[in-house]
Amino acid sequence: MGDLNTSMIEKYRNDFLKEVEANVEEGQWVKMCMQCGVCSGSCPLGPSWEHPPQEIFMMIRAGRRDEVLKSESMWMCTSCYNCIVRCPRELPITHIMHGLANYAHRLGLAPKMNPTRRFAKIFWDNIAKSGRVNELELSMRLYFMDGFKSGVQKGLEMKDIGIGMLKTGRLNPFGLFAHKGCKDIKGIHKMLKKAYEIEDRKKGFVA
Amino acid sequence: MADMKVGAYLCQGCGLGERLDIKGLATVAQKEGKAQVVREHEFLCNSQGVAMIQKDVAEEGVNRVVIGACSRRAKVEAFQFPTAAVTRVNLREQVIWSQPDTDEARELTQEMAADYIRMGCAEAKKTAVPAINPAAGHNKRILVVGGGITGMTAALEAARGGYDVLLVEKEAALGGFAAKLHRRVPFTEPFADPQDNGVAALAAAVQGESRIQVFLGATTTRTSGAPGAFSVDITTESGPTVTENVGAIVMATGFRPYDASRLPEFGFGSSPLVVDQAGLEALASDAAAKGQAIVRPDGKAVKSVVFVQCAGQRDETGTHLKYCSGHCCNTSIKQAMYFKDQNPNVDTAIIYTDLRTPGNGEDFYRSAQRKGVTFTKGRVAKVETAGDGLTVHFHDLILNDQAATISSVDLVVLATGQVPNSGVDIEAKPAESKDGEARVQSVSILNLTYRQGPDVPQLKYGFTDSHFICFPYETRRTGIYTAGPVRRPMDIAQAVEDATGAALKAIQSVESAAHGRAVHPRAGDLSYPSFRREGCTQCKRCTVECPFGAIDEDEQRYPQFNEGRCRRCGTCMGACPVRVISFENYSIDTVGAQIKAVDVPDEFSEKPRILLLACENDAYPALDMAGMNRRVSSAFVRTIPVRCLGSVNMIWITDALNSGYDGVMLMGCKHGDDYQCHFVKGSELASYRMSKIDDTLKNLNLEVDRVRTLEVAITDIERVPALIDEYAAKINEIGMSPFKGF
């Protein structure tokens, strides 16, 4: 992963904007931001972003590669799409933020302990495994991601909710053993593998 | 008109017949108004009603027509009788529509209507049909001063409209500032790329237009006269001075860039790599002539350019230009594209605080973003030489980074603003230095022989704009219109539009002058001021205060009216302490007689009388519209429209107070920096005069609240009746005037 980062730095030298345009989902839109700040003001978690989207765009243009890619900011996105519908320039801001987070994650620069990054990874692994979400496994893995002790503690905090979900028939107590998933799970695995291959090839992530 | 014959015509339509005792009003017109002919009609403005009046004018010899119907602002065409002076009595909007429709209110409403009939008849007897100005000028040629985009466009538009044009340009060639541009900001779809500056084509069109006579290397060294009859000396550098007669003048003298050498912090002067926008155009034109890419002045290749917006503009410290010049954001975008279009790998950064690209400029802005021009919101602090290039230090306003830099910069372009070439500031007080360099210019452009000074008055920051929303192009010199960046900061597209507008105004002016008519805002008015020479004390107030420089002084130091320059505001009439200035249809007597005609009940009647002198441009229409909205206001107010508060003579106020009025209100337009006065200075002068009324009131032993001056706008439809009621309540509080019955 570190190698990939190094090779990208070499490939794009100081032109971080170009790197973003080439490698980040919808990155070609970054240069079109007109710095009005509506996105930052519209974000439900706006105050929690160290650098709200408006600043991120500015930092990309200013070539502040490390600051952007190592930032916790993009990981604050709740995918509410408020910024997208309000942007007067119609930039797909949500997707750009997702794209940046994904790229930072791919390069291994994203903050290791960021809870959303970790959850997102667990989530995708969960669905990629069987084709569908296994909610029990997902929540168990989430609670225990910091080890057994803290997992038990979190589990206890969430106990009432869990029992509530169980009682109302909205959680499968046997999900860890009896989750069915998709029938053509082999096909799905092959399909995803291929998709990764294509994407890596396209973005020059593999030789 | 030897015998005066007054005909009063009372309308019963629009509810007047139901709300008022029209018979009773007819009796008032006859007995008190002394109208020889009095008629009622159920629908006066229809063809029968009008025909009835026409018949009286033609056959009965009626030459003063009093119309008791709707406001003077309604049915203007219907109630026009060329051989008779017409007086309008506003019974509809300002009587029945502004009083409650109740049985209790009937008596006061009728009293109000009766007073207005008395006033109308009294006014009629003091007024006359204006004779046409004997000094009307008939020259319809148009002089355009300045051969840039604006001047050439104005000349072409006027010529194509069928008018002969003289075009005077001080340089040896047409083109002005735009000729020096490598390209111009796009003005056609898709507004994505710089376009040819278009000067050559425009100049060719001008040269090919037979109605246009071009004077190159020439200036206007003397200008005298009035609309329709200007006389202008045109002096050519090498040749003789010729005197030409023209009917109107368009002044399109453009701008010069703000002097960048006043910005040493940005390295101008100390580094050849720092240029202003004009300097970059020169580099670009040079490169284009050689068929090369733009290079540094030292011949090296350009890899990085930084554009500094608002250099010496929008300055709050008082050192530089205070204003935004409007075009510079688009110009920098255009110049950044010079580089990007030649080589997309050149870094171009535009550092701005607010990017202003109005209209289609937004598309141009987006196009630049697509081409990879970097836009950085920041404020440049310093440009320093570093090694072979420059380092730009700036405050990044988005990231709030005070120490942001861009280094290894090959060129820095300063967006300095426009300074108008507006000639001599005739109102400048010598000791004062205002707005930095913008004002410092002492070479006259028009060399007017007017008493008030050699150039047109400036409004703000040296620009010659008049009220830009209500009446663009107007200067305070009738028949002289300014257009383009001398009027206000603007770009080429706006200048072209401006030039067309000014050409139309000039055409309007020569046509009106030929008919002896006034131009804006009393367009078509045939009256003009005259004065009784024997009564004049040569105090010069009229010549000093005329907002339009219409009055000079003759050899014997009497005022000399240039009727063609007059806008008919009556400010001279308001100023005259001995009341010798008048118009045939508007004079001390036409208003004075109305004031005296009002029936003032005695002090025990509990019926006060308040005189309201309302400006016809804003206050009076607002009162009409309040009536249309059925906004009720005090029945004790009697309103007289005036041409401008500037025309209000103190005698009206003292007369009113002496004859027992309990209060006098004046409603005029906003004055000061953002004035709305249609005569620019009228309401300001009135307010100045009224500031001295307190002494008069004290001499009369009256309360200062007996006179109140108010600023209103045409949109104050709700506010105007409220102001009236507020004042009526105040009068009620102070009590009745002690002067009644004297």
Add this chain to the structure above:
Amino acid sequence: MARKEYSFYPGCSSERRASASNYMVSVESMCQKLDIKLNEIPDWNCCGASIGYAQGGELPRHVMNARNLAISEQVNKGQDVVATCAACWLGAKETKDRLAHDQGLLAEANEALREAGMNLVYKGEQEVRHMVEVLIEDLGYDELRKPVVKPLEGMKIAGYVGCQTNRPFGIAGESFENPKYLDHLIEIVGAEPVEKYDQKVTCCGGALAFSEPEKSQAQIKKIVESAYDYGAEMIVTPCPVCQMNVEIYQGQINKRYGTKFNMPVTYYSQLMTVAYGGSAKEAGLNGQIVRAPRLEEIAAKGR
């Protein structure tokens, strides 16, 4: 033959014993009453949800959705794809949108699809719609009103639209800032909508309810509090994530902030099922962690 037929994409949370199983129960009842037939897309897979971006990336996410759509094109020919879950709808619609405007991406998606079974080729033939769109556009408010036999009289309900049913696509003709359709649906079933519910489109935190619980719960608090402020006795929503987040964390919020929230959060389909005469069980009301007693009462009436 049913009056309307759709290719149905239920999504993970609607599965039996999953977090929105009660939604599914009520949707089935509602559709039965309205004579709508839903043909489930066989062997559908997860849409990737929004949170899938970090690990999933661009193409794999689109490929997941393209698989579902391609199966639908093959099996449920000529039918629109309908999703009940906001995230499923958004994910599928986004993929349709992007692949329609990017031929390169379409080719890449199909290249990957070939690796899956069933000889799938995605062509982009079918519309992707939310259940709410189907109700409003294909049936119309008047048709939705007809089957009402037990109007929810006297109930004041806050229509919480949330994010993903509303943005970035939304329902045609509705504004992003103040969509009205949910209020109309509340009106149709005989209840009173909270007209000025000012947290109508506030984000509940979505997936960040797991990863950033404090921040999400601050959002949820606003959403519930505003409903109380305007006198609502219940919140109704079209989105399973909204429903779950706003309902199940009330206990934790009460602990954190000392509030006393106990606000039922239901789906529009549950209101409709009850108004159409369905039982509490048919409406999935037994799936509420915060019970909805008034709704249960009405459902029990006359039984």
